Amino acid sequence: xxxLGIPTARVPxxxxxxxxxxxxxxxxxxxxxxxxxxxxxxxWEIGWIPQQGIALSFFIDGLSxxxxxxxxxxxxxxxxxxxxxxxxxxxxxxxxAFLLAFMLSMLGLVLADNLIxxxxxxxxxxxxxxxxxxxxxxxxxxxxxxxxxxxxxGVGALAMLAGFVLLGEAAGTYxxxxxxxxxxxxxxxxxxxxxxxxxxxxxxxxxxxxPVHFWLPNAMVAPTPVSAYLHSATMxxxxxxxLARMSPVLGGTEAWSVTLVCLGAVTAVYSxxxxxxxxxxxxxxxxxxxxxxxxxxxxxxxxxxxxxxxxTAAAVAAAAFILVHALYKAALFMAVGTIEHxxxxxxxxxxxxxxxxxxxxxxxxxxxxxxxxxxxxxxxxVGKELLxxxxxxxxxxxxxxxxxxxxxxxxxTAAMLVAVVPFFGTMTQSARDAHGVTWQFWIGPLLLGxxxxxxxxxxxxxxxxxxxxxxxxxxxxxxHFEPALWHGFNPLLLLSLATWALGAFVFWQRPxxxxxxGKLLDxxxxxxxxVYDAAMDGIARFSTALTxxxxxxIQRRYxxxxxxxxxxxxxxxxxxxxxxxxxxxxxxxxxxxxALVAVIAASVLTVILTRSRLLAICALxxxxxxxxxxxxxxxxxxxxxxxxxxxxxxxVIVAIVLLKLPDFRNEIRQPxxxxxxxxxxxxxxxxxxxxxxxxxxxxxxQLELTEYFESMAVPGGHGHNIVNVILVDFRAMDTLGEISVxxxxxxxxxxxxxxxxxxxxxxxLRLQAGHSTRPGRARxxxxxx
Amino acid sequence: MNTLILRxxxxxxxTLILVFSVATLLRGHDAPGGxxxxxxxxxxxxxxxxxxxxxxxxxxxxxxxxxxxxxAGLALAIVSGLIGILSGGHPFLSGQWAEIGGVKLxxxxxxxxxxxxxxVGAVLTFVLEIKEPASVRPADSxx
Numbered sequence: 001x002x003x004l005g006i007p008t009a010r011v012p013x014x015x016x017x018x019x020x021x022x023x024x025x026x027x028x029x030x031x032x033x034x035x036x037x038x039x040x041x042x043x044w045e046i047g048w049i050p051q052q053g054i055a056l057s058f059f060i061d062g063l064s065x066x067x068x069x070x071x072x073x074x075x076x077x078x079x080x081x082x083x084x085x086x087x088x089x090x091x092x093x094x095x096x097a098f099l100l101a102f103m104l105s106m107l108g109l110v111l112a113d114n115l116i117x118x119x120x121x122x123x124x125x126x127x128x129x130x131x132x133x134x135x136x137x138x139x140x141x142x143x144x145x146x147x148x149x150x151x152x153x154g155v156g157a158l159a160m161l162a163g164f165v166l167l168g169e170a171a172g173t174y175x176x177x178x179x180x181x182x183x184x185x186x187x188x189x190x191x192x193x194x195x196x197x198x199x200x201x202x203x204x205x206x207x208x209x210x211p212v213h214f215w216l217p218n219a220m221v222a223p224t225p226v227s228a229y230l231h232s233a234t235m236x237x238x239x240x241x242x243l244a245r246m247s248p249v250l251g252g253t254e255a256w257s258v259t260l261v262c263l264g265a266v267t268a269v270y271s272x273x274x275x276x277x278x279x280x281x282x283x284x285x286x287x288x289x290x291x292x293x294x295x296x297x298x299x300x301x302x303x304x305x306x307x308x309x310x311x312t313a314a315a316v317a318a319a320a321f322i323l324v325h326a327l328y329k330a331a332l333f334m335a336v337g338t339i340e341h342x343x344x345x346x347x348x349x350x351x352x353x354x355x356x357x358x359x360x361x362x363x364x365x366x367x368x369x370x371x372x373x374x375x376x377x378x379x380x381x382v383g384k385e386l387l388x389x390x391x392x393x394x395x396x397x398x399x400x401x402x403x404x405x406x407x408x409x410x411x412x413t414a415a416m417l418v419a420v421v422p423f424f425g426t427m428t429q430s431a432r433d434a435h436g437v438t439w440q441f442w443i444g445p446l447l448l449g450x451x452x453x454x455x456x457x458x459x460x461x462x463x464x465x466x467x468x469x470x471x472x473x474x475x476x477x478x479x480h481f482e483p484a485l486w487h488g489f490n491p492l493l494l495l496s497l498a499t500w501a502l503g504a505f506v507f508w509q510r511p512x513x514x515x516x517x518g519k520l521l522d523x524x525x526x527x528x529x530x531v532y533d534a535a536m537d538g539i540a541r542f543s544t545a546l547t548x549x550x551x552x553x554i555q556r557r558y559x560x561x562x563x564x565x566x567x568x569x570x571x572x573x574x575x576x577x578x579x580x581x582x583x584x585x586x587x588x589x590x591x592x593x594x595a596l597v598a599v600i601a602a603s604v605l606t607v608i609l610t611r612s613r614l615l616a617i618c619a620l621x622x623x624x625x626x627x628x629x630x631x632x633x634x635x636x637x638x639x640x641x642x643x644x645x646x647x648x649x650x651x652v653i654v655a656i657v658l659l660k661l662p663d664f665r666n667e668i669r670q671p672x673x674x675x676x677x678x679x680x681x682x683x684x685x686x687x688x689x690x691x692x693x694x695x696x697x698x699x700x701x702q703l704e705l706t707e708y709f710e711s712m713a714v715p716g717g718h719g720h721n722i723v724n725v726i727l728v729d730f731r732a733m734d735t736l737g738e739i740s741v742x743x744x745x746x747x748x749x750x751x752x753x754x755x756x757x758x759x760x761x762x763x764x765l766r767l768q769a770g771h772s773t774r775p776g777r778a779r780x781x782x783x784x785x
Numbered sequence: 786m787n788t789l790i791l792r793x794x795x796x797x798x799x800t801l802i803l804v805f806s807v808a809t810l811l812r813g814h815d816a817p818g819g820x821x822x823x824x825x826x827x828x829x830x831x832x833x834x835x836x837x838x839x840x841x842x843x844x845x846x847x848x849x850x851x852x853x854x855x856x857a858g859l860a861l862a863i864v865s866g867l868i869g870i871l872s873g874g875h876p877f878l879s880g881q882w883a884e885i886g887g888v889k890l891x892x893x894x895x896x897x898x899x900x901x902x903x904x905v906g907a908v909l910t911f912v913l914e915i916k917e918p919a920s921v922r923p924a925d926s927x928x
Contacts, residue, residue: 637817645825649908652832656915718882718891719814727819728893728900732878735896736862739903743855746907750852753914 009088015096016083022075022103029068036065037469043113043177057113059177062469066319067110067234067241069466070326074233075103077444081334082225084440085341089223095135099226102128106234110241115164115174118242119157122206125235126153132230133222145218148532152215153205160202160242166195171249179249180473187253196250199242200259207239207293210267214528217286224337227282232289232329237322240296244318244474251304251475260301261396265403267294272410276506277514281336281346281418285329288372288414291407292325298403299387302394303475313390315475317383320467324371324383327455331368331448332418335361338441339422342434348417353427357434360442362423367449369419371456373412373500379455379462381496384408388492405499412503413510420507560681567684574691581691581698592633599626613658621651638723792837802830810901811894820897824904831909840917843909851909858902865895 032042045057060068079099086092105124112118127150134146168174170189171182186192203209208216219231230236243260250256268291275287299321302314338361339354340346355362367378374384387408391400455462471477506513552558574580589597599622606619624647631640670678709722709730717725727735806826813819835843847854866878869892875881882891 638819638822641817642822642825645822645829649825649829649832652829652836653908653912653915656832656836656912660915717880717893718889719893721813721815721817721819723817724813724819724897725893727821728814728897729878729880732866732880732893732896735900736866736878739859739862739900742903742907743852743859746852746855746910749911750914 012083012087012092012096014093015079015086015099018096018100019076019080019083021100022072022079025107026069026072026076029065029072032060032065033069033465036060036062037465039469039472041177056117057175057177058108058111059113060111061473062466062471063241063244063319063473064110066323066466066470067237068107070237070323071103071106071110071234074229074326074330074448077334077447078225078229078233078330080440081228081337081444082223084438085225085337086223091135095132095223098128098131098135099229102132102230102235106238109238113175113177115168115176116161118176119161119164122157122160122202122238123154125230125238126150126157126206129153129219129230129235132226133219135223135226136221139221142221145215145221149215149219152212152532156202156205156212159198163195163198163202166191166198167249170195176245183248185252186249192250192253193255196253196255196259199246199250203239203242204263204297205239206242207236207297208267208290209239209263209294209297210270210290211528213267213271213290214532216290217283218529220280220282220286224282224333224340227286228330228333228337232285232333233326236289236293237296237326240293240300240318240322243297243300244470247300247304247315247474248476251300253304257301257305257396260304261298261400262301264294264296264298264301265400267291268298268407269294269403269410272407272414275414276410276417276510279348281339281348281422282333284348284414284417285332285336288411289325289329291411292321292329295387295404295407296321296325298400299390300474302390302396302400305395311475312471312477313386313393315471315477316463316467317386317390318474319470320379320383320386320463322470323455323462323467324379324452327448327452328368328371328380331364331445331452332372334441334448335365335368335445336418338437338445341441342437343430345430348421350430351422351428352425353423353431354434355423356427357431357436358423358442360439360446361437364442364445364447364449365419365423367453368445369415371449371452372415373503374408374496375500377453377456379452379459382456382459384496384499385492388495392492401495405495408499409502409506412500413506416504416507417510560678563685564681567681567688570692571684571688574688574695579691579695581695583694583698590633593630596626596629596633614655617651617654617658621647624650638721795833795837799830799834802833803827806830806901810897813897814893820900821904823897824901825908827901827905828908828912831905832912835909835912835916840913843913847909851906851913853906855903855906855910858899858904858906860899861902862896862899865892865899868892868895 035042042060043057044059045055048056082095082099086095089095102125105121105128108121109118109125112121130146130150133149134142136142164174167186170186170191171179173179173182186195189195205212216231216236220227222231271287271290271294275284275291278284278287296318299314299318303311303318305311305314336346338358339351342358343351343354345351371378371380374380387404388401391397391404394400468477603619603622603626607616607623610616610619625644628640628643628647631637631643709726712730713719713722713725717729719725719729806823809818809826810820810823811818813823831843831847834846869875869879869881870877872881878896880891880893882889884890
């Protein structure tokens with residue numbers, strides 16, 4: 001922590017300059033608000049593979065614009081905040097690149113038109129999230145959390161991809177715009193349950209729904225700007241975005257609303273309970289984020305309810321809450337990051353009286369926390385009233401209302417925990433030691449807190465500009481829908497008053513009351529985290545066992561397996577396809593060719609019988625040379641030339657290898673039975689290959705391509721050697737691929753040989769003889785040496 | 786294997802084979818030959834040299850890291866493909882030809898030279914890595 005806040009550390013210029021990108025994008029999206037709020041849908045298309053009709057296409061409606069504004073607006077503040085928070089940390093250019101890459105992926109996700117493109121952007125956000133969580137890569141906890149987040153959301157995303165494919169096939173299009181414009185619900189499709197389950201799996205893992213929520217609190221090891229941006233304001237909302245997007249297509253069924261409402265409610269209440277029992281400020285906020293995600297899911301469930309009048313209100317409530325939450329949560333995360341930066345600790349118990357040291361941060365925190373607690377005149381109040389109203393009016397009435405009230409009570413407590421405990425009271429030691437912070441630290445929280453206030457006062461423009469267009473994408477709104485923002489003194493207002501009172505009471509009596517749920521949560525027999533660990537252990541054990549069986553480390557066995565598989569699979573295919581063709585008459589063979597056959601046969605016999613490795617490899621070279629002479633006789637000089645040189649080169653290289661190898665002929669002599677087995681496999685491979693060649697040559701050759709190349713070589717390729725013209729011009733792309741592989745192979749050989757050389761041959765021989773057979777033990781002893 | 790005859794013959798052959806390999810490369814477009822075969826022929830020359838000489842001497846002789854030679858060849862091939870794009874918006878890797886003083890020159894020749902470098906670099910990497918004793922390799926210094 002001593003590395004934090006070195007005032008002399010160089011300003012990360014790249015990070016600070018890159019604020020311009022999100023800021024410019026934010027301004028551009030702002031300029032689109034009037035057009036989109038009047039009901040227009042904007043659409044762009046960039047040709048990608050036009051010949052195949054594949055294009056990158058994007059569209060903006062109310063929902064994607066709301067998300068795009070959150071992504072770029074909060075992104076601007078976060079990048080700016082990070083440029084000061086991350087000062088003096090290592091690897092900042094890399095960090096900057098990851099952060100911006102994430103932002104662009106997230107934008108792609110919310111703007112994508114094609115389902116597959118959406119999936120790719122979805123995975124890119126997961127990947128950049130992995131890289132950002134693992135920023136402190138020397139820390140084992142950070143590595144674990146990064147991998148966990150990647151795997152949990154990645155498994156969900158794969159399920160989602162399968163769901164998308166089923167959905168695309170059922171609907172006949174992969175374009176979201178066409179899906180939504182068609183207005184067709186897939187509720188009647190035959191595999192609707194599968195589509196729903198698979199898409200929900202993706203959304204729930206990404207948006208950290210119970211019981212797979214565990215990765216999100218663990219992801220808090222990331223630097224705080226990352227937590228504020230990815231893991232509260234944007235990325236974790238991708239699942240919510242997907243559900244909102246899919247609501248017109250997949251919603252409107254019993255399965256949709258029951259699943260979403262129940263799971264969302266459980267997530268909201270469970271995580272609200274968990275949040276107030278934490279002592280780490282970031283953990284408190286992480287669980288309130290999970291609560292907010294649960295709330296969004298629950299209200300999207302209500303919004304997609306079949307034949308209910310409440311669905312409009314729920315859609316508006318969900319859209320409003322997405323905005324409200326993004327505003328206050330990003331502010332609180334940045335404030336907590338500031339506290340950590342100034343004092344070096346995030347432990348609630350160690351803080352107090354920080355308002356004297358961090359004045360502007362304190363103001364921003366209180367503004368955001370009041371919005372979080374849902375007090376008027378903040379936008380949080382409007383959001384909460386909408387939630388209460390739509391829950392009350394829905395078919396799930398009592399259940400939904402109970403869940404949202406219980407969660408809200410605890411969120412009031414959590415808001416007080418974050419805003420009251422560190423800042424009020426007497427100054428603790430850590431507060432006295434705290435260093436002051438520059439304006440870059442507090443401008444973000446203050447601005448977002450004030451925006452929460454402005455949004456609460458000027459509700460009409462916010463709702464008509466942002467929230468209602470977004471809600472209209474979730475569920476159709478009636479003409480001139482006016483959300484009731486003030487209900488007068490009705491029972492729901494009483495409920496709000498009771499919420500604040502209860503929340504404050506729980507905060508006041510927290511040592512007594514919270515010890516109970518804290519214990520309750522700890523005695524849960526199985527947590528997702530533990531299941532994850534068990535699964536990872538299981539996979540590792542399984543692959544270890546499999547590797548021990550498959551990887552004997554003995555080259556001969558590998559070759560045996562490869563050739564036996566080749567002979568069996570190709571042979572079986574030949575028999576199954578009835579492709580065995582034996583020519584009725586002997587093709588004409590010249591005397592010279594017979595001579596070559598005799599040379600080949602004699603060389604093969606030499607290879608088999610000799611006990612000298614050098615002689616064997618030279619005899620193999622003779623086989624290859626004789627074959628290249630056959631090519632030459634049959635009129636393929638280029639192939640012959642290449643074959644001849646390859647054979648020469650192989651002999652030279654193998655000779656170099658053999659000269660370096662110790663003489664262990666006697667140690668690895670095979671018993672007679674094994675030699676018969678090897679011989680049988682060799683004969684089988686030879687037979688199968690011959691049969692394949694006979695089958696291929698039995699058909700008349702297709703000459704269209706040959707004729708094309710022959711006629712085009714000189715006018716199109718300016719060359720008389722057709723083979724070369726094909727290689728470097730007509731099919732140059734293939735050649736480029738091949739030489740890329742060659743370079744990669746050379747790099748791989750470098751790495752492999754340098755590694756292998758650390759083994760010693762005496763150990764290798766012991767391995768062969770079966771003395772020390774466990775690769776694990778061999779490695780251990782090597783490290784010990 | 787390191788006999789006097791082989792060593793002295795290699796001295797002469799090395800240069801001859803290299804010249805022959807370049808000739809093969811250059812004639813390739815109209816007669817049997819080309820970058821791949823030419824590269825293989827040059828590899829034989831280098832392998833022979835590795836056979837009789839100390840790998841350190843070979844590295845000194847070729848000056849660059851052979852892996853970098855291979856990478857440079859790949860880059861050259863890609864660049865030759867870009868020329869068509871830059872000089873008139875043809876698709877990637879379209880051949881461009883010009884005749885200078887009665888000699889026809891084209892991007893496919895550049896491409897072929899890239900192939901040549903990749904092959905020589907790759908094979909020389911294999912051979913040198915195999916031949917060199919483990920101790921002189923920089924990667925093993927952390928032992």
